[in-house]
Amino acid sequence: MDFSNFLWMRDELSLLAVILVLFLYDTFATEKSRRAFSWVACLLLAVQTAFLFVNPATGEAFGGMYQTSPVINIVKIVLNIGTLLVLIQANVWAKSPDMQVRRGEFYVLTLMTLLGMYLMISSGNFLLFFIGLEMASLPLTALVAIEKYHQLSYEAAAKYVFVALFSSSLMLLGISFVYGAVGTLYFEDIAASLVGTPLLYVGLVLFLAGMGFKISIVPFHLWTADVYQGAPTSITAYLSVISKGAAAFALMVVLFKVFSSVAAVWQPVLWGLIVITITIGNLFAVRQKNLKRFMAFSSISQAGYILLGVIAGSAVGMTSLIYYVLVYVFSNLAVFGVISVIENATGKVDMDDYNGLYRTNPKLSVALMLALFSLAGIPPFAGFFSKFFIFYAAVEEGFYVLVFIALLNTIISLYYYLLVVKAMFIRQDDCVIPTIQSDGASKLSISLCVLGVLLVGLISGIYSSIVPLSFGM
Amino acid sequence: MIYYVVVSTLMFFAGVYGFVTRHNLLAILISLELMLNAVDINFVVFNRYLFPGQLEGFFFTLFAVAIAAAETAIAIAIIINIYRNIRNINVDNVDKMKY
Numbered sequence: 001m002d003f004s005n006f007l008w009m010r011d012e013l014s015l016l017a018v019i020l021v022l023f024l025y026d027t028f029a030t031e032k033s034r035r036a037f038s039w040v041a042c043l044l045l046a047v048q049t050a051f052l053f054v055n056p057a058t059g060e061a062f063g064g065m066y067q068t069s070p071v072i073n074i075v076k077i078v079l080n081i082g083t084l085l086v087l088i089q090a091n092v093w094a095k096s097p098d099m100q101v102r103r104g105e106f107y108v109l110t111l112m113t114l115l116g117m118y119l120m121i122s123s124g125n126f127l128l129f130f131i132g133l134e135m136a137s138l139p140l141t142a143l144v145a146i147e148k149y150h151q152l153s154y155e156a157a158a159k160y161v162f163v164a165l166f167s168s169s170l171m172l173l174g175i176s177f178v179y180g181a182v183g184t185l186y187f188e189d190i191a192a193s194l195v196g197t198p199l200l201y202v203g204l205v206l207f208l209a210g211m212g213f214k215i216s217i218v219p220f221h222l223w224t225a226d227v228y229q230g231a232p233t234s235i236t237a238y239l240s241v242i243s244k245g246a247a248a249f250a251l252m253v254v255l256f257k258v259f260s261s262v263a264a265v266w267q268p269v270l271w272g273l274i275v276i277t278i279t280i281g282n283l284f285a286v287r288q289k290n291l292k293r294f295m296a297f298s299s300i301s302q303a304g305y306i307l308l309g310v311i312a313g314s315a316v317g318m319t320s321l322i323y324y325v326l327v328y329v330f331s332n333l334a335v336f337g338v339i340s341v342i343e344n345a346t347g348k349v350d351m352d353d354y355n356g357l358y359r360t361n362p363k364l365s366v367a368l369m370l371a372l373f374s375l376a377g378i379p380p381f382a383g384f385f386s387k388f389f390i391f392y393a394a395v396e397e398g399f400y401v402l403v404f405i406a407l408l409n410t411i412i413s414l415y416y417y418l419l420v421v422k423a424m425f426i427r428q429d430d431c432v433i434p435t436i437q438s439d440g441a442s443k444l445s446i447s448l449c450v451l452g453v454l455l456v457g458l459i460s461g462i463y464s465s466i467v468p469l470s471f472g473m
Numbered sequence: 474m475i476y477y478v479v480v481s482t483l484m485f486f487a488g489v490y491g492f493v494t495r496h497n498l499l500a501i502l503i504s505l506e507l508m509l510n511a512v513d514i515n516f517v518v519f520n521r522y523l524f525p526g527q528l529e530g531f532f533f534t535l536f537a538v539a540i541a542a543a544e545t546a547i548a549i550a551i552i553i554n555i556y557r558n559i560r561n562i563n564v565d566n567v568d569k570m571k572y
Contacts (some may be wrong), residue, residue: 007496125527126533127532127533127536130533130536130537130540131536131540134543134544136534138543138544138547141547141548142547142550145550145551145554147540148558149558151558151559151569151572152569154551154555154558155567155568155570156570157554157568158498158555158567160554161544161547161548161551162492162498162502162505162548163507164499164544165502165505165544165548166492166505166508168544169485169505169508169509169512172509172512172537173508173511173512173515174483175533176512176515176516176519177515179516179517179519179529179530179533180523183523183524183527184527184529185533187531225570226570229570230570290566321480321543352547356572375563411544470530
């Protein structure tokens, strides 16, 4: 047997090595030497990110089952950066007495889902795609349930696991119809012999529905708010950024590679989905009082914006999607960083609790404000540039009405993001949150995120370095 | 071949019906298993009757069975955790978060 095929999978293998080292460390280390566990985990992941950066692989292995290219490598790096930020952020929470015993599991399971996402985005066959997807979502259900004595946590886990199972069986049915229509599961072979039969269309729609659950597009979004509210904040951050970004990119790769010849069928479907996703996500976010639920609906509408890059179907669309996810990583993780610092110190997550926060915690307030401005897309921050590029990609392909609706929705989103800013800076309250002395890890991750929000938009080299690598339909 | 596909479709939608109407978490899980196994029948039938020269559908079924087992294990773990906490696995008691 030829083992050199595994060399192409060095991204996955290096991550697997990190996971194994951490697992053994967690199992065999003494109580005293385990104290450095969190930092060792972050360091190993950082080293692995650097390895991805210097050593990109291009090619395919196992007869086209596994594919990798520079653009897929960049997506993996973006996912790694986000995971690294989440891990740094989770440091305090993972050291809390409640979590102490399960700390190792948190890191190993998180990296395991990352490995699943790697497989999902670089698969060249529906079998590997499905295995990667399940590997990404099954450990996540365990992570959502990790605070197992908190009612919200296990309720969220129950909702998440059943919705995940339901959506993956819908997707499996879709894949089985595609298999019945074409007779192969390899992306390239399907694309070569694709004929638009009714069986294929049913399969395509079911597949879209299954992916819609994962990305939380609107008619399939009902689990999002509950799971985001109930899960521990670090897991919520991970769910809202990394798993959503990976699923969106995987959907785009499949639509481009496999279903590009029936684009006339899925583009109108996606058009409608984007419109209701953005609109309903925004309208429901306005009435939320709990900040984690609020961020859930905000992330639903952001998913709609991300899909604008998919519907464009061009190389520009792919570039702007990756760029959007990168910026979204920084802005959203800054918000969740501030939320988790305040939640760890005081246990408060409601918007009314943030009244007068600027008086007592000016740095946290400014960080949260910058991140919210970036999410809303106000000019000097990175969020403006990412929205600009993604709208540009859609306009270039002639989706004028769609972009107009998205623009109108940006105004609604500005309104509710400013509600939080107003609570912090203008409204007063008698029982303001006291001054919080945050620890080094949270400071590091929040300042890295704010730095990203400020700089990623201004350093134009980031966008233009992705351009030559991406491909369209 | 059409009879097998009819069986699998009936199984799938019986699963969907159970998923929507049942109030017991274990019954919901059983409905989900029905859906997953209906899909496996689909794969095997398509492979056997439409593309008899190859094995891709059979392989997919094997992997799908293994993954479905893992999913069931995790779902049952979560259900047991709920039972330990509230001594009950009725969905009406797991509804603290709404809207």
